[in-house]
Structure formats: structure tokens, C-alpha cells
Amino acid sequence: MPTAQSPPKLNKASVRKTDSASKKAYNPTAPDRVREILKRLDERYPKATCALTHKSAWELLVATILSAQCTDATVNKVTPELFRKYPTPQAMAALKPEQLEPEIRPTGFFRNKSKSLVGAAKGVVEEFGGKVPGSMDELLSLPGVARKTANVVLGTWFRKAVGVVVDTHVHRISRRLELTRSEDARNIEQDLMKVIPHEKWIEYSHQIIHHGRALCVARKPKCADCPLENLCHAADKTWSTVEIHNNAKP
Numbered sequence: 001m002p003t004a005q006s007p008p009k010l011n012k013a014s015v016r017k018t019d020s021a022s023k024k025a026y027n028p029t030a031p032d033r034v035r036e037i038l039k040r041l042d043e044r045y046p047k048a049t050c051a052l053t054h055k056s057a058w059e060l061l062v063a064t065i066l067s068a069q070c071t072d073a074t075v076n077k078v079t080p081e082l083f084r085k086y087p088t089p090q091a092m093a094a095l096k097p098e099q100l101e102p103e104i105r106p107t108g109f110f111r112n113k114s115k116s117l118v119g120a121a122k123g124v125v126e127e128f129g130g131k132v133p134g135s136m137d138e139l140l141s142l143p144g145v146a147r148k149t150a151n152v153v154l155g156t157w158f159r160k161a162v163g164v165v166v167d168t169h170v171h172r173i174s175r176r177l178e179l180t181r182s183e184d185a186r187n188i189e190q191d192l193m194k195v196i197p198h199e200k201w202i203e204y205s206h207q208i209i210h211h212g213r214a215l216c217v218a219r220k221p222k223c224a225d226c227p228l229e230n231l232c233h234a235a236d237k238t239w240s241t242v243e244i245h246n247n248a249k250p
């Protein structure tokens with residue numbers, strides 16, 4: 001018999017049951033949780049959109065190719081002069097990649113990017129009559145265009161939600177929020193397409209990219225200021241009001 005002072009004996013079976021029940025209760029991709037994340041992102045970043053300066057699908061395609069491993073701010077410094085000199089796909093298609101290299105050097109990886117830009121320009125001119133195509137398959141047929149670039153152009157210019165843009169911010173933060181456990185961009189995109197409602201695919205990426213720049217930075221995220229804080233169980237949080245779900249870490 002337990003005395004008044006001694007704690008009641010716990011039935012091991014019921015502890016195991018309660019423990020596994022509480023683990024089961026937390027589902028990071030539960031629709032309610034995802035809906036709440038999206039709602040708070042809407043409130044914090046109501047007008048989030050693509051930060052790459054562009055006036056046409058062609059300019060957006062060029063800027064997106066240049067933005068690989070480079071900040072949008074640097075791309076936006078380079079593109080005004082680039083578009084002034086070579087305003088059309090035809091003008092860029094007539095170049096040798098080496099001629100483009102000095103123009104885009106500040107964006108890094110300029111040799112590969114020059115080849116991609118001239119190749120994409122030639123593809124647009126020769127295969128699509130000088131107009132940037134508006135489908136995933138057609139965009140992917142252009143040299144230097146992978147799913148991320150195609151999704152940016154389709155989502156931002158054509159307003160077509162064919163997939164989800166997965167850049168470095170979307171990759172990092174979607175994992176912190178446990179909306180995916182994948183490391184590979186293609187798998188992350190597939191995971192996000194399953195848990196995020198279709199009508200939010202375009203906005204989600206824009207908002208998360210803003211969030212990644214403003215608060216959920218790669219090192220030392222600013223969790224104390226984050227509107228998602230009490231929904232987030234990321235292992236590298238810098239401040240927390242919630243118990244970490246160890247079993248749910250990405």
C-alpha cells in the first residue's frame with residue numbers, strides 16, 4: 001500500500017500507452033497545423049512576392065537563372081544594364097557565352113550562367129518563336145532551366161501553380177517546420193505539394209523566402225520575434241515557449 005507521502009505506483013503498461021498516445025497526437029503535417037502556419041504567414045507577409053526585378057517573362061527567366069547561389073539584390077543590380085544591352089531573347093541568342101560573362105560576373109558562377117542564358121535564349125527563339133513558354137515541360141526543355149526556375153516563372157509570371165519553388169529558404173524552413181523530412185529539393189517539393197493546399201503553392205514560397213530573410217535565417221534564427229514560434233519544434237530554435245518534440249525533429 002502506498003503511504004500518504006509516497007507517489008502512487010504507475011502501471012508500466014499505462015505509461016507506455018500514454019507515452020505512445022502523446023507521440024501519436026503530434027502530427028506536424030496535420031491540416032489544422034498547416035492551416036495555422038499559412039494563416040500566420042499571410043498575416044506577417046501579406047504582400048510577399050518575387051523580389052527579382054522584371055518586366056516580362058523573359059526578364060524573369062534571366063533573373064531567376066542569375067539568382068542561383070546569389071542574392072536577389074545582387075541580381076537586381078546587374079539586370080538593368082543587361083536588359084538595356086540585350087533586351088530580347090533574340091539579342092541574347094546572338095551572343096557567344098564569353099561575351100556575356102563580364103556583364104553577369106558579380107552574380108557568381110558566371111561561366112555556367114552565361115552558357116545557360118545564351119542556351120535558354122536560343123531555345124526560346126528557335127523552339128518557341130521568341131516567347132517564353134508557359135508550361136513546365138517546355139520550360140524544362142530549355143538549357144539551364146530546372147524545376148526551381150520553371151516554378152518561379154510559371155508561378156510569378158503566368159500565375160500557374162504547377163509546383164512549389166524550393167530554394168535554399170524553402171528547403172531550410174520547410175524542414176524546420178517539419179513539413180518535410182527530405183533533403184532533396186525534388187522530394188521536398190513533392191512533400192510540400194501534398195501538405196499545402198494547391199491555391200497556396202505560389203504564395204507559400206514567396207512568404208517563406210521573406211521569412212527566411214527576415215527572421216528564420218540559417219544561423220541563429222530570430223525565434224523570439226517569430227509568429228510561428230509556438231508551432232515550431234525545430235531542433236535549432238534559439239528561443240522557445242514549447243517543449244521540443246524530440247520524436248518529431250526533421
Ligand code: SF4
Nearest residue numbers: 216221223226229232
Ligand atoms: S521559431 Fe525559429 S526556427 Fe521556427 S520558424 Fe520561427 S524563426 Fe524559424
